[in-house]
Amino acid sequence: MATIYVDNKPYVVNEGRNLLQVCLSLGFNLPYFCWHPALGSVGACRQCAVKQFKDEKDKRGKIVMACMTPAAEGVRIAVDDEEARQFRETVIEWLMANHPHDCPVCDEGGECHLQDMTVMTGHNYRKYRFPKRTYQNQYLGPFINHEMNRCIQCYRCVRFYQDYAGGQDLGVFAAHDRVYFGRHKDGVLENEFSGNLVELCPTGVFTDKTLKGHYTRAWDLQTAPSVCVHCGVGCNTTPGERYGLLRRIHNRFNHDVNGYFLCDRGRYGYEFVNGERRVRTPLLKRDGALGPVTRAEALTEIGKVLSGPAVLLGIGSPRASIESNFALRELVGPDRFYDGVSARERQLLSAMLSTLRAPGVHSPSLREVGEADAVFVLGENLAEVAPMIALQVRQAVYRSTVPMGERLGIPAWHDSAIREAIQGRHGPLYLATVTGDKLADVATRSWCAAPDDLARLGFAVAHCIDPTAPSVSDLSEELPGLAKEIAGALRSAQRPLIVSGPSCGSLAVVQAAANVAISLSAAGAQHAALCYDAPECNSFGPALLDGHGLDEALQAAKSGSVYAAIVLENDLYRRADRAAVDAFLEGAEQVVVIDHTVHDTTKRADVVLPAATFAEGDGTLVNNEGRAQRFVQVFKAQGDVQESWRWLGELSRTAPSNGAWQNLDHICTRIAETAPALGEIARVAPAATARFLAQRIPRQAHRYSGRTAIGAHVNVHEPALPEDPDSPMAFSMEGFPSTCSSALTSAYWAPGWNSVQALNKFQAEVGGPLRVGNAGVRLWEVAEGHDHKYFEVIPPAFQSREKEHLAVPLHHIFGSEELSVLSPSVAERAPASYVAVNFRDAEALQITDGENVQLVLDGIPYRLPVRILPDLPSGVVGLPSGLPEMSWVKLPGWGKIVKEVPA
């Protein structure tokens, strides 16, 4: 700690920070642009000027940049100093000389840091009366709009894009008063995190293009705290709605999870909520065709079967909430509740789950991933399957070099000097994946191999770390050296991290990663961590509810028994073989599907009930680290749309069963009583009855407009506010805008701070955790003791076959996930299907890039264009995973490539 003097008052502050950080943390309104809590300082904008004095006798002082000056013991500064104030005002005046006066038509208006800082410095009148500098804007793809005239040259965009996210196709061009931030040529911004520019740019240069398509001012958005549903990381989000349309997704800060950022799948996948494929009313099949019916008709129809002789099978879903899965389990009984994932995935998920819950294995939060000082990635192309984990691994390898700079006397926050000092060096990162990875540019070593060989490397690393771990016989040439090197790097690290997961479909890979983690803990590593990514937003949910395997349910078709099925938010055709699903659905007395979106399974249903999406309902999701997080209803959907757990509650009341819950708290209490693994679920967010100063928390900003006019074309009387039985939030601008619970805060605002940077005011220290703590509850913490039970089954080395190739899934951030790809902007970025082959195999097969071939898998031929992927191991071909046109292919599996003979 250090004592510094600000405006002649002493303050005790954290040493090792800069003056801007401490002034903001102390609550001073000091304007800034280029500094960002996650990006550090460069001193580019000259906005954060304060006056520094030598000692108490020094009356003249000198202007310094707060963000570039250490908060050392005894430092004396003045924020409230006429000359410093003038300086800050003048800086804004210079910026304003070229900044267009176009706030009324600027998408940033109303949540603009430049507006806030301009007002803060008191620069109220423009003196400059001459033409302004103008630029051509660029086309940057479906996500981002570009309006360069508004730029104030703070350099945040390129620093984030290049230095933080590793992007290479956004740069700064030209010099002096004509610097330009954009691409070499018009074109799609390729980096997976480009959407963050929208929140990082303090002006309206980079804005959300999808929001522009249905634009609403920030203050007119109704928001609620939410959780991303597009992968298992569970980033916290703030969706915004108006007039029944979901309009955008913004980041919601969670220091333990996603911090300030989101990936582009998470930010832009939301438009499925507004999509044409939504189910909006109950549907009933009559004469072979589904048509809309009233809810009473639909429920009566289902009721007939519920009270009939058919055995009721409930198929849950990893993309439905805990509550909905549980409600289904209550309705059908634990014996007939199935987890709704493919047999292979079930096997992988349960291996992951049991490892993560075993003693001695620490499952790190996303923040901890970014703090590791040696990383070994086994099997996962992280940027494609769990993008935010990739972003944090990138930070980890950068951060582990910061001590190098600190040894030279450079403080950690001095980003430009640290980067200069380390000259592109990075901490140990080892990538072992099936195909080339986007983190390769910062990897110490990258190695591509077939899944079995990846697993063998992992097992070998574990054995190098702890000789009692099973050893791998006859490793091929390069492997023993590589395994030793990785083991050495992990052993000598303070916070070694292994990242793995289910994406290459190999149980051996998941187990090998577990062995590495166990070996580290056996070797006495205190802070070793094992991070498994999970494919879907609630992948662990059904497993924590002890769901049975989907394949068992599908067997019912063969058993000759009389059964009916309720399918919860799940397209079974993405989970299992088409013929087996067909037989199962055909054999059922009745098929009820509760979902929000039409897909192949809803088309085969007898009754479809319209489910709420994450934006229209409440629920809890368990992420990849085992953190339970609540998403709160953002808006009431029109018509009969409601949470699946509500539908299931209604069904239980018509049936002779006991699940008579009325609201979220009822069902959470019941879950806590019945499912021991989920005992903490009620603690995830305050109960619906909680009040803050006797009031509810408003979902709308105090500036929300048009409340009395919004429905005036229908009725001039203001309608009653919708009730919210499930959370303490109100669909209103009235109430106490409390930030008492981060689980119930979706937007931050403070007087003078209308942009996302208002968050500063709610952190104990800027950049650090929220004062009220971070949202979410971890369902398990690492238990004491070591679990020395190693996985013993080591696969033999991969053998390529003469006439066949091993087909493995290749994942795509845009395209592989079921819901986000329904967003037009994401769909635009999705690849067309293909079969990937490496050079040598292509040569041997006499096929070339782009040529159509037949790939025969399990007897089914797929006609696909060839894509040459140089990194793919020989004997292995890759197929894009989850693309709509090839939704279920059993992978990995052996297939045969047949060259097409021209007719």
Added chain:
Amino acid sequence: MLTEEIKHEIEAEAERFERKQAACIEALRIVQMHRRWVDDESVRDIASVLDMSPDEVDSVATFYNLIYRHPVGRHVIRVCASVSCWLLGYERLLDHLIQRLGIAVGETTADGRFTLLLNQCLGACDHAPALMIDQDQYQDLDVANVEAVLEHYQ
């Protein structure tokens, strides 16, 4: 496409550095030496030789005023437009050149002989106004003596 010769020159430069990206400026200079200016395609080609993205190369290219990203004439005139030269009347000199060559600043004569550009301080303040043509500097210029200077450049 870069010629083999240009490529070899760039690769030779790159070998002198620990990281070949450091040869980016040299690479741009080499291309310009052979082709007078650097077109988009060359930016992309340099990028692939040096393992950079075109955006990174172009950031460097556009930063330096001596790297031309537009076609220039056989000879480039850079008239100093900074303080000393302004005090001593560079504007008259510039106006004369504009008249005489029939082009505005930033343009190239139709016959491809001259391109006219401005420059900030050529380090010849004690002999202002000054200008440079290609690699040569001329001092103490005025409307009367500049004509003879131009004559050297065909």
